Amino acid sequence: xxxxxxxxxxxxxxxAFIWKYVWSQDHKVIAIQYGCTAIxxxxxxxxxxxxxxxxxxxxxxxxxxxxxxxxxxxxMHGMIMVIYLLTAFFLxxxxxxxxPLMCGARDMVFPFMNMLSYWFYLASVLILxxxxxxxxxxxxxxxxxxxxxxxxxxTPGVDWGIILMLASLAVFIIAFTMGGLNYITTVLQARxxxxxxxxxxxxIWAIFTATVLGLLAFPALFxxxxxxxxxxLLDTSFFMPYIVHMGQALDTGGGSPVxxxxxxxxxxxxxxYIVALPAFGLVSDILSTHARKNxxxxxMMVWAIVAIGAISFIVWAHHMYISGMNLYLxxxxxxxxxxxxxxxAIKVYNWTITLWNGNIVLNTPMLxxxxxxxxxxxxxxxxxFLGNVAVDxxxxxxxxxxxxxxxxxxxxxxxxxxxxxxxxxxxxxxxxYNETLGKWHFWTTFLGTYLIYFPMHYLGFEGMPRxxxxxxxxxxxxxxxxxxxxxxxxxxxAVGVLQVLFLINMVWSLKAGKEAGPNPWGATxxxxxxxxxxxCHGNWRDELPVVYRWAYDYSVPGExxxxxxxxxxxxxxxxxxxxxxxxxxxxxxxA
Amino acid sequence: MALAIVLILMVVGxxxxxxxxxxxxxxxxxxxxxxDDTIMITFWVTGFVFIAVNLFIAYCVIKFxxxxxxxxxxxxxxHKLEGxxxxxxxxxxxxxxxxxxxxxxxxxxxxxxxxxxxxVGHQWQWSYRLPxxxxxLGKADNRNITFDNPLGIDPDxxxxxxxxxxxxxxxxxxxxxxxxxNLRSKDVLHNxxxxxxxxxxxxxxxxxxxxxxxxTVAGGFEVLCAELxxxxxxxxxxxxxxxxxxxxxxxxxxxxxxxxxxxxxxxGGDPVARGEKLAKQNGCLACHSLDGSRxxxxxxxxxxxxxxxxxxxxTVIAEDAYLAESITDPNAKMVxxxxxxxxxxxxxxxxxxxxxxxxxxxxx
Numbered sequence: 001x002x003x004x005x006x007x008x009x010x011x012x013x014x015x016a017f018i019w020k021y022v023w024s025q026d027h028k029v030i031a032i033q034y035g036c037t038a039i040x041x042x043x044x045x046x047x048x049x050x051x052x053x054x055x056x057x058x059x060x061x062x063x064x065x066x067x068x069x070x071x072x073x074x075x076m077h078g079m080i081m082v083i084y085l086l087t088a089f090f091l092x093x094x095x096x097x098x099x100p101l102m103c104g105a106r107d108m109v110f111p112f113m114n115m116l117s118y119w120f121y122l123a124s125v126l127i128l129x130x131x132x133x134x135x136x137x138x139x140x141x142x143x144x145x146x147x148x149x150x151x152x153x154x155t156p157g158v159d160w161g162i163i164l165m166l167a168s169l170a171v172f173i174i175a176f177t178m179g180g181l182n183y184i185t186t187v188l189q190a191r192x193x194x195x196x197x198x199x200x201x202x203x204i205w206a207i208f209t210a211t212v213l214g215l216l217a218f219p220a221l222f223x224x225x226x227x228x229x230x231x232x233l234l235d236t237s238f239f240m241p242y243i244v245h246m247g248q249a250l251d252t253g254g255g256s257p258v259x260x261x262x263x264x265x266x267x268x269x270x271x272x273y274i275v276a277l278p279a280f281g282l283v284s285d286i287l288s289t290h291a292r293k294n295x296x297x298x299x300m301m302v303w304a305i306v307a308i309g310a311i312s313f314i315v316w317a318h319h320m321y322i323s324g325m326n327l328y329l330x331x332x333x334x335x336x337x338x339x340x341x342x343x344x345a346i347k348v349y350n351w352t353i354t355l356w357n358g359n360i361v362l363n364t365p366m367l368x369x370x371x372x373x374x375x376x377x378x379x380x381x382x383x384x385f386l387g388n389v390a391v392d393x394x395x396x397x398x399x400x401x402x403x404x405x406x407x408x409x410x411x412x413x414x415x416x417x418x419x420x421x422x423x424x425x426x427x428x429x430x431x432x433y434n435e436t437l438g439k440w441h442f443w444t445t446f447l448g449t450y451l452i453y454f455p456m457h458y459l460g461f462e463g464m465p466r467x468x469x470x471x472x473x474x475x476x477x478x479x480x481x482x483x484x485x486x487x488x489x490x491x492x493x494a495v496g497v498l499q500v501l502f503l504i505n506m507v508w509s510l511k512a513g514k515e516a517g518p519n520p521w522g523a524t525x526x527x528x529x530x531x532x533x534x535x536c537h538g539n540w541r542d543e544l545p546v547v548y549r550w551a552y553d554y555s556v557p558g559e560x561x562x563x564x565x566x567x568x569x570x571x572x573x574x575x576x577x578x579x580x581x582x583x584x585x586x587x588x589x590x591a
Numbered sequence: 592m593a594l595a596i597v598l599i600l601m602v603v604g605x606x607x608x609x610x611x612x613x614x615x616x617x618x619x620x621x622x623x624x625x626x627d628d629t630i631m632i633t634f635w636v637t638g639f640v641f642i643a644v645n646l647f648i649a650y651c652v653i654k655f656x657x658x659x660x661x662x663x664x665x666x667x668x669x670h671k672l673e674g675x676x677x678x679x680x681x682x683x684x685x686x687x688x689x690x691x692x693x694x695x696x697x698x699x700x701x702x703x704x705x706x707x708x709x710x711v712g713h714q715w716q717w718s719y720r721l722p723x724x725x726x727x728l729g730k731a732d733n734r735n736i737t738f739d740n741p742l743g744i745d746p747d748x749x750x751x752x753x754x755x756x757x758x759x760x761x762x763x764x765x766x767x768x769x770x771x772x773n774l775r776s777k778d779v780l781h782n783x784x785x786x787x788x789x790x791x792x793x794x795x796x797x798x799x800x801x802x803x804x805x806x807t808v809a810g811g812f813e814v815l816c817a818e819l820x821x822x823x824x825x826x827x828x829x830x831x832x833x834x835x836x837x838x839x840x841x842x843x844x845x846x847x848x849x850x851x852x853x854x855x856x857x858x859g860g861d862p863v864a865r866g867e868k869l870a871k872q873n874g875c876l877a878c879h880s881l882d883g884s885r886x887x888x889x890x891x892x893x894x895x896x897x898x899x900x901x902x903x904x905x906t907v908i909a910e911d912a913y914l915a916e917s918i919t920d921p922n923a924k925m926v927x928x929x930x931x932x933x934x935x936x937x938x939x940x941x942x943x944x945x946x947x948x949x950x951x952x953x954x955x
Contacts, residue, residue: 148778154821242734256798293663345676345680389695
């Protein structure tokens with residue numbers, strides 16, 4: 001491709017630390033910058049969740065956790081986890097690292113814009129964190145930022161916090177747009193010879209589709225953030241009807257709070273899949289590699305990704321069944337929501353069938369990948385409660401919802417984040433991680449999160465409302481529910497603390513890990529076939545790879561080795577098999 | 592291997608937990624048992640899938656664990672299997688969706704004999720309006736809200752004259768009588784939520800939302816807010832009492848109508864009663880307790896005359912001047928340990944005096 005001879009702007013001195021690791025235009029460095037920033041801000045959000053859990057499990061035990069602080073934690077925890085950790089990690093982190101390598105490209109097609117994307121992301125994180133240092137602190141409006149509450153007195157951070165939050169989101173969206181355009185263009189334009197669309201690994205399909213979703217969905221959040229900012233700063237009334245606030249008539253009128261919710265969830269629901277789809281893709285490749293077996297039903301998997309992406313734009317109002325919108329809309333959105341369950345279920349089946357008759361290696365990435373299937377299963381199934389309008393009405397705004405979305409959108413994707421970090425760590429660093437530590441990390445995380453969230457569903461059945469600072473004096477909540485809350489708090493803090501196993505493993509293995517070699521897993525995809533490990537800037541030395549086959553030629557009958565890299569030409573046997581009309585040719589393997 | 596055992600134990604443990612769990616639905620007290628039924632249909636369908644898939648994974652992990660001697664099967668696709676799975680899943684989805692939509696049709700179609708009652712949410716309190724003798728509510732709009740007309744009933748609408756306004760007290764409703772709750776908000780989003788009734792709905796400023804139910808169990812029920820509405824959200828409580836027909840009529844007869852209430856609280860009345868009413872109307876009590884417990888703001892019990900430490904370290908005796916300032920400009924001198932989240936209430940001189948008179952009674 002024309003890309004091969006492009007020069008990477010090395011004139012300033014390629015070896016200087018600052019150009020190599022700070023102002024870098026290398027997609028791999030940018031990916032790691034994204035990943036480390038996301039982990040750092042994620043740790044902040046994790047600590048906030050402990051403080052919340054302390055208040056719920058042991059009310060009043062921490063003096064400084066008053067209702068104001070509590071609602072600020074609720075808001076910051078949610079927003080950081082959804083946007084600044086998960087979205088950034090999957091697309092900015094894994095998307096950046098894997099797209100050029102898996103597609104056989106030298107880099108993203110717009111490396112400078114890619115670098116800018118990271119720096120805008122970092123700026124958005126800093127603006128967000130700055131809200132802890134302004135008068136009144138961060139906003140406590142909940143991550144959904146519903147007006148009128150989010151911009152009126154009575155909600156923490158209404159003076160500065162909400163403004164910084166909206167500004168930070170706007171900057172994040174600019175960062176995402178620069179990155180997203182890059183990912184899409186790279187996938188469409190910079191694939192190496194032979195890498196047809198239907199030979200792309202599912203990781204690429206999934207990240208590509210998620211990016212398209214992001215580019216279509218984030219503008220809705222952008223405009224709602226700008227409009228809300230106008231309502232707050234310029235006294236417009238986009239979302240503000242006539243209001244009598246604390247005994248005083250406000251100078252607002254004509255706006256609609258429900259309009260904000262429509263805009264927010266028009267972004268917010270695709271956002272769930274912006275996080276989930278990359279997880280689907282990554283886990284498909286990890287499962288296939290370590291089961292030493294092709295992913296089952298590749299074409300179905302691709303269509304399921306595309307179908308989920310498309311349908312995800314017409315399900316948003318299932319977050320709004322009891323929002324006061326026209327009730328007849330419930331029929332439409334319940335139906336579309338349950339329809340989207342079908343391609344999602346197909347994906348779960350295909351992951352499990354991939355295990356069937358496999359030759360399963362249970363190393364750390366594989367454990368996390370299977371852990372994902374199990375946790376995602378719970379989250380997906382509870383989604384069938386909340387997507388079905390009549391079932392949602394009693395459960396809405398209770399702990400059932402908290403359990404559901406943490407399982408489906410926090411624990412399951414984080415399982416994949418860990419699976420993928422362990423899986424690609426040898427390629428990123430050239431060293432193996434420590435397997436024992438990795439397994440301990442898996443067991444504590446998997447079992448611990450299960451203990452946190454499984455019982456929470458039952459608190460939801462009991463009707464315990466979410467976003468409550470305290471539950472004292474509510475008679476319908478049983479005494480034992482408070483003990484259960486203590487248990488959940490202990491489990492949550494334990495799981496959080498034990499994540500240190502992961503950090504130790506990452507840092508320690510950087511120097512002390514065994515040399516990994518170029519392809520420790522015997523994987524087929526292109527990133528494992530690079531001439532250097534970790535890959536050099538530009539990924540491939542003089543020649544770009546050429547692809548001859550799909551990404552899943554594991555355990556091909558008649559072959560001695562149990563994997564065939566994508567860039568290995570077809571052998572004489574394979575050739576003659578397909579020439580003779582396909583006798584013995586594996587059924588359905590894309591050519 | 593360990594993974595397989597853990598997955599199996601997880602499934603077994605979950606089933607045991609389910610049957611052992613003391614945490615389950617609150618006892619049903621409305622006609623919406625059908626909602627519980629749809630939850631249970633979904634529960635068993637999804638529970639079956641949960642068990643089946645986890646056990647299938649556990650089986651694979653045991654049976655197909657890695658051995659250098661064997662090779663995985665090469666099977667890229669199996670259209671028959673994929674077709675069957677898609678078909679069965681669609682069937683399962685339909686089995687959950689269809690009953691759900693049937694129940695939902697009941698939910699959105701209010702019976703014709705339903706009595707309309709209004710619940711009004713504002714930070715952080717619920718108020719109610721019930722129809723009087725004429726059986727119908729008059730028009731209301733937030734633009735009509737005044738001190739004597741806290742729910743904004745149209746003073747010129749003859750239908751509204753006999754409406755009964757309930758502020759800061761439990762509302763009573765009649766057992767086995769279908770009731771349509773019309774929901775209005777004065778300020779931000781709220782959600783009218785009685786766990787035992789199952790049905791709930793957001794309360795949105797600028798529009799009237801609704802839901803209906805038939806209460807089937809007599810007694811008192813807690814009303815909560817289920818939509819984040821600011822720092823007092825968790826404390827936005829109220830009560831609804833479900834009475835038999837006789838008790839309900841008795842209660843109703845004791846209530847004063849909107850027309851009767853007009854002018855009753857005219858300036859010059861009892862300042863303590865006026866202060867108490869102001870406190871209830873403005874939702875003060877969600878944050879300021881009357882029993883000494885700590886809330887979002889300082890308790891009012893014993894507040895008058897108390898020496899408070901301020902955020903700047905100085906102290907002040909909470910008497911007339913300081914309390915009046917703290918109502919009209921709450922962030923000017925903050926008591927230490929509390930966050931600056933209270934809005935300014937621009938009360939007139941007389942209302943301030945009424946509030947202070949009320950505070951004094953709480954320090955006796």
